[in-house]
Amino acid sequence: MTPPPFGIYLHWPYCRAKCPYCDFNVHLKNAASPSEEKIASWLIQEISGLRAAIGAREAASVYFGGGTPSLMPPRLIGLVLEAIERHFSLAADCEISLEINPEDASPAFLRDLRAAGITRLSLGAQSLRDEKLRFLKRRHDSRQIRKAMSQAARFFDDLSVDLIYAVPHETGASWRAELEEALGFLKEPRRAHLSLYQLTIEKGTPFFRARKSGRLAMPSPARQAALYRMTQDLCERAGFPAYEISSHGRGVSSRSRHNLLYWRYGEYAGLGAGAHGRLILEGRRFATETPRQPRLWGQTVETRGRGWSMTPLSPLQTAEERLMMGLRLAEGVPRQSLPEADTPRFQEEEGFLRKKGLLTESRTHIRATGRGRLLMETITTALSLALSSPPSSPSLPND
Ligand SMILES: C[S@@+](CC[C@H](N)C(=O)[O-])C[C@H]1O[C@@H](n2cnc3c(N)ncnc32)[C@H](O)[C@@H]1O
Incomplete structure (x- = not known):
């Protein structure tokens, strides 16, 4: 029996600032934080530990997510990818994605990412409108995003853009114009993808507290549904039908192969602080997880040879x-x-x-x-x- 497709997720746990809506495993650096080199060396140790645990596999996809993995120097990204190639084989058309924040998308950085082996970029734009970006407390403005989008297209032909919609007071007309602008930009790359997320209010975030105290009023469910339908309609007409609730690709080849692996319930390793994985060992599926604190994760890698622990899943x-x-x-x-x-x-x-x-x-x-x-x-x-x-x-x- 052929094993299900296999992919590797690598989590970079740091951001420059925490976004008020985000509940991902994100940390801010301080004097006691491990260096970038140290984190990369732990990831490399994780890769050899993974090989020892699961044996030789071919990776169909590799995904650098976060946090903000564009804070990782390309030289270290290259070393991590080399380690993956040493211990596992990469499929001929392996998709190697990295989430990039607009402020990092300088020509030199993009060129170095390409040289390091990244094949696909996912740009965390979140919005193309300044007012909305301020509300989301993003560190970039719309001018920077437009520049980042066109720079990214110079170096990569496989591009995705993340946008958030259904924020308080958002009108259908303004979201339509924003989405049309993003769709227009995505005419250029050979593979083009949009991840369109409705703003969700996650427990424990500043937005959660603001909603609780009445400082933030979300659109009604009917309004959210209307914006969702409009989104489906616009994307479909532009040739970007949804293949998943929030994901739109221009044609089959633009779909995120790594994310499809999650949704089709393939096999994936989750490495890095707070990463989750699903592995099949001796015919049984296991959920894996790592400590959420970067230093604790690193100590676990050093003492046990791997940072993840696993729990068997029942049928x-x-x-x-x-x-x-x-x-x-x-x-x-x-x-x-x-x-x-x-x-x-x-x-x-x-x-x-x-x-x-x-x-x-x-x-x-x-x-x-x-x-x-x-x-x-x-x-x-x-x-x-x-x-x-x-x-x-x-x-x-x-x-
Ligand atoms: C954890 S973020 C990392 C991406 C990147 N570092 C950034 O800051 O854009 C991954 C994506 O999840 C989405 N996301 C995170 N929290 C969300 C929320 N509460 N509601 C909607 N989308 C959210 C955003 O679109 C974001 O690009």
């Missing part, structure tokens, strides 16, 4: 995860990959959700409709419950 947990990830995709979840769904209880729930217009009719896939993708939580909760509940007891014959 039910595996089925639930496969379902939750796959339902985010426009293609849905292939039925043959989820035999656990082949029960009367699950089919009953599916029938109910189909009647409500949330799932499509399909023999081969479990797939959400456009409306269903707006109500993803409802669908996944209902279907997960159906997966886990015992078969309903046969009805008693009437006496």
